[in-house]
Amino acid sequence: MKWMKNLKDYVPPSFVVERDDYRCIRCKACVEQCSFDATFYDEEEDKVWNWNANCVGCNRCVAICPTEAIVVRRAEPSYRYNHNWNGHIDSLKKRAMFGGTPVVSMGNDRPYPIYWDHLLLNASQVTNPSIDPLREPMELKTFLGRKPRALELTDSGLKTKITPQLELEVPIMFAAMSYGALSYNVIEALGRAAKEVGTYYNSGEGGLNKDHYKFKGNIIVQVASGRFGVHKDYLDVGSAIEIKIGQGAKPGIGGHLPGEKVSETISETRMMPKGSDAISPAPHHDVYSIEDLRQLIYALKEATEYKKPVAVKIAAVHNVAAIASGIARAGADIIVLDGFKGGTGAAPQVIRDNVGLPIELALAVVDERLRQEGIRQDVSIVIGGGVRNSMDVVKAIALGADAVYIGTAALIAIGCTMCQQCHTGRCAWGISTQDPHLGKRVNPEIASKRLINLLEVWALEIKETMGAMGINSIESLRGNRLNLRGVGLTEKELEILGVLPAGE
Numbered sequence: 001m002k003w004m005k006n007l008k009d010y011v012p013p014s015f016v017v018e019r020d021d022y023r024c025i026r027c028k029a030c031v032e033q034c035s036f037d038a039t040f041y042d043e044e045e046d047k048v049w050n051w052n053a054n055c056v057g058c059n060r061c062v063a064i065c066p067t068e069a070i071v072v073r074r075a076e077p078s079y080r081y082n083h084n085w086n087g088h089i090d091s092l093k094k095r096a097m098f099g100g101t102p103v104v105s106m107g108n109d110r111p112y113p114i115y116w117d118h119l120l121l122n123a124s125q126v127t128n129p130s131i132d133p134l135r136e137p138m139e140l141k142t143f144l145g146r147k148p149r150a151l152e153l154t155d156s157g158l159k160t161k162i163t164p165q166l167e168l169e170v171p172i173m174f175a176a177m178s179y180g181a182l183s184y185n186v187i188e189a190l191g192r193a194a195k196e197v198g199t200y201y202n203s204g205e206g207g208l209n210k211d212h213y214k215f216k217g218n219i220i221v222q223v224a225s226g227r228f229g230v231h232k233d234y235l236d237v238g239s240a241i242e243i244k245i246g247q248g249a250k251p252g253i254g255g256h257l258p259g260e261k262v263s264e265t266i267s268e269t270r271m272m273p274k275g276s277d278a279i280s281p282a283p284h285h286d287v288y289s290i291e292d293l294r295q296l297i298y299a300l301k302e303a304t305e306y307k308k309p310v311a312v313k314i315a316a317v318h319n320v321a322a323i324a325s326g327i328a329r330a331g332a333d334i335i336v337l338d339g340f341k342g343g344t345g346a347a348p349q350v351i352r353d354n355v356g357l358p359i360e361l362a363l364a365v366v367d368e369r370l371r372q373e374g375i376r377q378d379v380s381i382v383i384g385g386g387v388r389n390s391m392d393v394v395k396a397i398a399l400g401a402d403a404v405y406i407g408t409a410a411l412i413a414i415g416c417t418m419c420q421q422c423h424t425g426r427c428a429w430g431i432s433t434q435d436p437h438l439g440k441r442v443n444p445e446i447a448s449k450r451l452i453n454l455l456e457v458w459a460l461e462i463k464e465t466m467g468a469m470g471i472n473s474i475e476s477l478r479g480n481r482l483n484l485r486g487v488g489l490t491e492k493e494l495e496i497l498g499v500l501p502a503g504e
């Protein structure tokens with residue numbers, strides 16, 4: 001019996017489910033909907049019970065209960081308080097019990113500084129008056145790709161050859177999240193929303209289900225070290241190709257899709273056996289230097305007849321500025337920087353929580369370095385990994401980004417409650433699962449509408465804020481750090497961010 005556990009293995013539950021027995025009408029909706037077996041119905045007693053140890057705090061039962069009979073509370077650890085060891089006791093026990101390193105999902109949840117919250121925006125007063133976006137045009141259109149250093153014109157028009165660009169109606173795209181990590185319906189929703197809004201979603205490293213070729217024109221396809229699902233048609237469907245070298249949530253290691261999530265269709269899409277773990281190696285086996293990366297960039301350009309921009313995605317790490325400079329010189333059209341708060345479907349906890357850099361600092365140093373070297377126009381900068389709201393977008397663009405990727409924020413818009421159980425494949429909200437029954441919990445029509453709402457509201461908020469600054473185009477905001485001031489930051493942090501302290 002599952003409750004007859006060896007006491008030495010006891011780990012206190014993280015959550016406590018409280019059910020008001022008077023309000024409960026025994027409809028068993030919570031029993032049927034809980035994908036973690038945290039609740040069960042006892043026929044003899046005609047009562048619904050909880051198995052708190054299994055509760056992950058996804059709150060599906062709370063949302064589904066028709067009589068509001070359930071409350072889920074975070075459980076206080078029952079161990080004696082110890083500043084040094086609290087939080088480490090369970091972690092040590094789990095390693096000792098299972099003999100393996102814990103795999104976790106979503107982003108780094110440790111209390112590192114969030115620099116977005118230490119940056120304040122400017123507003124116009126009297127001179128350079130503010131602009132009302134309801135009455136005057138505001139331009140959010142963004143082009144990603146290499147820009148010419150100068151334009152040459154002839155009598156008949158433009159002589160300068162413009163390299164392929166991605167055209168975005170809003171400077172926000174959906175980050176790389178693979179089919180496999182996410183359910184079919186979520187990918188469908190991302191594709192529909194990207195098409196409707198005029199932006200892009202990223203296939204991630206899992207290939208592309210043929211059903212989703214219909215989103216051609218709004219897809220960025222990824223080429224990662226595992227090369228899952230990479231073939232000529234796949235490259236042709238993408239509007240841009242993104243080489244994934246690293247990911248913010250797990251810099252320095254490869255990707256991992258647990259075998260439980262490799263269903264029949266995932267195995268077809270990824271071109272790999274059903275049920276086996278999809279592990280992409282840490283390095284690309286043909287990239288050990290910037291010269292090798294250059295060869296891969298040009299191989300992909302050649303394969304797609306130089307019709308698509310090629311992006312290179314790296315995790316934000318200590319020497320990110322020098323790496324970005326090398327990537328720009330290797331011929332990439334777009335550099336994607338992924339901060340350590342970025343989400344993941346599965347990563348070793350030690351890596352997720354201890355490796356990488358905050359995206360704000362990485363962005364500031366990369367933009368500065370590329371400007372100093374006079375190569376900033378050769379490459380666009382896209383950032384991701386911890387963009388939570390429209391003001392993070394505005395601050396990112398003022399710090400030097402051309403556009404941002406959102407992943408976790410998009411999943412939350414669809415219904416994710418950040419329970420961090422994506423790696424189990426049992427997502428109660430039908431988002432990060434390949435279980436066909438769970439996957440049906442996402443209605444792609446409703447989910448895409450919610451994503452569209454999110455992007456439209458963010459676009460409106462960005463326009464309002466730009467208007468308040470007296471700026472009417474995203475181009476004028478880009479890299480305009482004079483519109484930022486820092487609060488509660490050290491002199492060194494201000495120097496790295498390239499912003500003045502509030503009051504100056």
Ligand code: SF4
Pocket residue numbers: 019023024025026027028029030031048064065066067068069070
């Ligand atoms: S969903 Fe609510 S009413 Fe239905 S069995 Fe669970 S607690 Fe009772």
Ligand code: SF4
Pocket residue numbers: 058105106411415416417418419420421422423426427428429430431432
């Ligand atoms: S996607 Fe699902 S499993 Fe992952 S954190 Fe969100 S609700 Fe939890």
